[in-house]
Amino acid sequence: MAMKRRNRTILRKTFSSLWVGGLGLLFAYPFAWMAVSSFKENSQIFLPLKFWPEFWDLSFFQQLLSSEWFSFGKVLLNSLLISLGQSVGAVLFTSLAGFAFAKHSFRGRGLLFAACLCLIVLPRQMIAVPLFQWVHTLGLYDSIWGVMLPGMTSGLGVLYFTQVFKLIPNAYLEAARIEGAGEWRTYRLVLPMLGSSLLSYGLIHFILAWNEHLVPMLILNSPDHQTLPLALSSLYGSSLRFPFAVLMAGSFLAMIPTSLFFLISYKRFKNSLSNVMMS
Amino acid sequence: MKFLRRHAVYGLLAPFFLFFAFFWVAPLLEGLRMSFFSNELFGEASFVGGENYRDILKDSRYYKALRNTAVYTLSSLVLILPVAMILAHGLKSVFGKLRPAFQFLLLLPGLTPPAVLALLFLLVFHGRQGLLNQWFVLPFGWKYVNWLKDPDFILFALVLQCVWRWVGFISFFLLSGMEAIPKMYYEALQVESARSWHRFRWVTFPFLRHVILFCIVYLIVDAFALFSGAYVLLGGSGGTADAGLLMVSYTYQTAFTFGNFGTAAAMSVLMAPFLLFLLWACFWGYKRLSRESPAKE
Numbered sequence: 001m002a003m004k005r006r007n008r009t010i011l012r013k014t015f016s017s018l019w020v021g022g023l024g025l026l027f028a029y030p031f032a033w034m035a036v037s038s039f040k041e042n043s044q045i046f047l048p049l050k051f052w053p054e055f056w057d058l059s060f061f062q063q064l065l066s067s068e069w070f071s072f073g074k075v076l077l078n079s080l081l082i083s084l085g086q087s088v089g090a091v092l093f094t095s096l097a098g099f100a101f102a103k104h105s106f107r108g109r110g111l112l113f114a115a116c117l118c119l120i121v122l123p124r125q126m127i128a129v130p131l132f133q134w135v136h137t138l139g140l141y142d143s144i145w146g147v148m149l150p151g152m153t154s155g156l157g158v159l160y161f162t163q164v165f166k167l168i169p170n171a172y173l174e175a176a177r178i179e180g181a182g183e184w185r186t187y188r189l190v191l192p193m194l195g196s197s198l199l200s201y202g203l204i205h206f207i208l209a210w211n212e213h214l215v216p217m218l219i220l221n222s223p224d225h226q227t228l229p230l231a232l233s234s235l236y237g238s239s240l241r242f243p244f245a246v247l248m249a250g251s252f253l254a255m256i257p258t259s260l261f262f263l264i265s266y267k268r269f270k271n272s273l274s275n276v277m278m279s
Numbered sequence: 280m281k282f283l284r285r286h287a288v289y290g291l292l293a294p295f296f297l298f299f300a301f302f303w304v305a306p307l308l309e310g311l312r313m314s315f316f317s318n319e320l321f322g323e324a325s326f327v328g329g330e331n332y333r334d335i336l337k338d339s340r341y342y343k344a345l346r347n348t349a350v351y352t353l354s355s356l357v358l359i360l361p362v363a364m365i366l367a368h369g370l371k372s373v374f375g376k377l378r379p380a381f382q383f384l385l386l387l388p389g390l391t392p393p394a395v396l397a398l399l400f401l402l403v404f405h406g407r408q409g410l411l412n413q414w415f416v417l418p419f420g421w422k423y424v425n426w427l428k429d430p431d432f433i434l435f436a437l438v439l440q441c442v443w444r445w446v447g448f449i450s451f452f453l454l455s456g457m458e459a460i461p462k463m464y465y466e467a468l469q470v471e472s473a474r475s476w477h478r479f480r481w482v483t484f485p486f487l488r489h490v491i492l493f494c495i496v497y498l499i500v501d502a503f504a505l506f507s508g509a510y511v512l513l514g515g516s517g518g519t520a521d522a523g524l525l526m527v528s529y530t531y532q533t534a535f536t537f538g539n540f541g542t543a544a545a546m547s548v549l550m551a552p553f554l555l556f557l558l559w560a561c562f563w564g565y566k567r568l569s570r571e572s573p574a575k576e
Contacts, residue, residue: 100291125504129543274456
């Protein structure tokens with residue numbers, strides 16, 4: 001009986017592994033193809049069923065890194081600065097607000113929280129045109145600050161951190177307060193307990209910021225101030241004669257930071273999500 | 280000092296709400312102001328009252344964009360959620376050692392900039408040589424589909440791209456939620472009935488309700504905000520016969536191709552009540568569902 005049951009579990013696991021793995025490979029095939037295609041001539045690239053290149057041509061990576069098509073180093077640095085700045089700012093501001101919403105009652109609490117929920121449903125792309133005008137008025141046009149500063153607000157973050165702070169026992173906060181710690185000190189004392197949550201939200205915000213297209217496209221004008229996805233898509237739009245392999249190489253490099261960040265924090269990210277969802 | 284202590288909460292909230300007011304409420308108000316002015320940028324515009332709104336309501340392309348966005352949002356929602364739910368169950372019963380690897384493969388599209396994703400879609404899935412035609416269309420003896428030029432398929436191609444992008448992420452969220460459900464609830468149920476549908480209906484689903492609500496809201500907002508994918512694939516226009524014209528791309532086109540900033544601002548402003556209504560509908564449905572469901576509370 002027990003034997004039979006074990007066999008059935010193994011059978012089920014094998015079956016699931018096969019179809020889930022198959023779907024995973026289908027989803028990821030274009031990315032593997034992209035990585036390999038960064039070594040291919042144009043004539044081979046347009047045959048997506050042919051996977052391996054006829055010979056491995058490294059010149060396309062060289063062209064990319066030596067900024068033959070756009071100043072790769074500068075653009076990469078812009079992307080990193082914008083995304084990191086946005087996620088650090090967003091984590092700091094939204095965790096402070098989440099702490100206030102979770103552990104304090106004050107006048108206007110419901111109204112302010114509702115405002116944060118509205119922020120979730122009204123995406124930044126929607127107000128892109130007025131935002132463009134507004135950033136212009138502030139004199140931040142064509143500056144990475146013009147993208148970074150508006151990106152530091154996040155309704156999602158407030159919602160997430162409100163849940164996270166609710167999980168912290170009140171007794172812990174009381175202890176801090178009895179010892180005479182103010183709100184800021186209490187917040188700082190609690191922070192080390194939240195490592196995973198801070199990292200998880202930082203990761204999400206980083207991914208969203210890294211991938212953003214419309215707002216940076218409107219605000220960043222000169223080629224040296226662009227972000228990596230922007231530079232890549234304008235390269236694609238320029239002409240059909242440039243080597244696609246350069247585009248593939250650039251796209252491949254554009255995926256590395258988010259993937260790496262995700263792989264490093266996978267375990268923490270998952271546990272933290274599970275914890276928040278329990279509440 | 281006592282005053283400071285009592286109002287320290289507002290100090291915690293201040294940084295966030297300062298940014299909120301300055302980079303979000305202010306542009307929204309700016310949009311509202313722009314929407315009542317003529318189409319020039321920067322100071323030269325003159326007050327025109329409700330003319331921009333009247334223009335929009337007479338504009339058949341606006342309705343087309345609205346319809347396309349609604350179809351796109353609804354079909355990506357209807358496709359993604361069930362597939363992601365099945366996938367999350369599949370991932371749960373996969374060999375434990377393989378799970379992180381599979382999850383990463385499925386998440387890759389979500390980690391990629393949508394501009395790159397659109398490009399890959401174009402190169403790998405599109406065209407006579409593309410995988411979609413080679414694997415899923417030609418083997419069945421159908422004529423090959425020109426996914427991005429044929430007005431019957433443009434929107435479908437965008438939906439496919441959306442599914443590809445988000446299914447992995449949504450199933451990741453659902454799986455994280457499922458792993459947080461205490462085992463005892465399933466065990467309690469097993470005594471009475473072991474049918475997997477019952478396990479889903481009476482334990483998994485009630486527990487995941489709020490996760491599902493979150494996913495729905497997220498997907499709706501993301502679908503409404505779709506720009507990058509459509510921009511790269513269709514070059515900032517609506518594609519053949521405007522079959523791929525969406526709200527954000529149309530607003531973009533109105534402002535930056537045609538130079539009608541006032542009209543574009545009015546479009547932005549008009550989108551807000553629409554989205555707020557959708558959000559309200561989601562919460563309303565959620566509340567009703569919660570009342571029916573006996574589990575948890």
